[in-house]
Amino acid sequence: MTTRLPHHHHTPQEEDLVTSQVPEPVVLTARHDGTLVITLNRPGVRNALDRSLADALDAALTRLETDPELHVGLLTGAGGHFCSGMDLKAFPTDGVPTVADRGLAGLTRVRRAKPLIAAVEGAAVAGGLELALACDLITAADTAFFALPEVSRGLIASEGGAIRLPSRLPHHLAMEMLLTGAPLSAADAARHGLVNQLTGEGKAVRAALALADRVRANSPDAVRVTRRIVEATRGLDDHAAFAVQDPLSEPLAHSTAAAEGALAFCQKRPPDWTA
Template sequence: MGGTEHLDVRREGATLVLTLNRPEAKNALSLPMLVGLYDGWLAADADDGVRSVVLTGAGGDFCAGMDLKALAGDQGMGGDQYRHRMKADPDLHWKAMLRHHRPRKPVVAAVEGYCVAGGTEMLQGTDIRVAGRSATFGLFEVRRGLFPIGGSTVRLPRQIPRTHALEMLLTGRPYPAEEAERIGLVGHVVPDGTALDKALAIAERINACGPLAVEAVKASVYETAELTEAEGLAAELRRGWPVFDTDDAKEGARAFAEKREPHYRRA
């Protein structure tokens, strides 16, 4: 199934679950974690049996971002056995954090505990977001004299109102889950310890839909985000019309008429 010492991979039906697994450091980023993440994104898109991905963290936290203690001690990000991967692809860490890579399959984030700095940056690359009530979000980089270079100065103002994005970016303050929901950073706040259950339930609903339609809809949303309305509508037709010609579209109509669940074959 893959994975590394800091990234667990498992299947839940048609959902691939990627778990950041470095709980002793609140799942702070490490090279083994980043390599495992990137390989996980590639594995999900390469496997037609996978229809969605859930990203979560072990030990009650999502991700505390960069390991500042390790960097301060010149220890780097660990995982020397993976250095050859970074040498072969210097962009690997950005792809792992979804800055330079967008998975074809929908990605649902299940957040408990800390999701700050690089954690909040990676969150912006996911499609649907669920948080436990005690979860904490924020971009703390400016408080450490750093820059949130994982994409937040570009993506955050496009995902939430600019005034909230700038406050988060310029103050470096923590945001509780309910405030994150209110400003639109996450879509659901659930009782602590149940974020993964909720995320898996959302993923299961996605999995029940036509996979070709789901992937085309996701692609269209992102492709048209920065287009004019006229350009976007034209692009939507180019993405959407071919879906109607698929066997899956015909199966969906037949299943509705016959009052049964559809059996999609990605055809």
């Protein structure tokens, strides 16, 4: 004979306890019109990247790419910091938290179609800076800072830091950061063109959303093809670059989006890209 235990109804205090024991997701997502806001959410460790966060960010980026209603992504961090890089406590057992062939947290080596904006508060350090460098645009609070201290840990900034930073900053400044681990303030980063817009503390996301709105006002197809051309022609001479560009750009000249853009301009109205 089976004894059925009486059902226990939680008191309000117990309900609060049960709720508090459910861990928060390590990556939060929220839609803002056609922009997907992606928030790294391990604030207790400055959003350091471990395996679970890497997989969750990869899933969020996949959602951005596959949802036709989303046109721009915004990447930021919870708790006043962007990302402190790889979780060194997890590194000895888990290694670098890359995802398949898509690089660190599914971002640094992936081929994306849609624009991604980094909104940086606090630290964007090591792998955190490499995530920001993999984005197309960067807003940053004036209290934020950037650094690649991998050499001081016996490591290499191998997920885009050593490759991308020297083309984004003056050569010797980039080399100082790479070889000494010296930090760069957001104000200096903006002065040298690494940051698109400098904001007050706590306002980087707001500025990034405004930037996303400006991007979304344009033809989604034209934006995606422009991104693709920039990526595909990097490092090529002009002759080779035009040979790569033209097959990508020519179909757009005969598209309904191009016709709508011209008509809207003549009629002095905003274009309707869904037409």
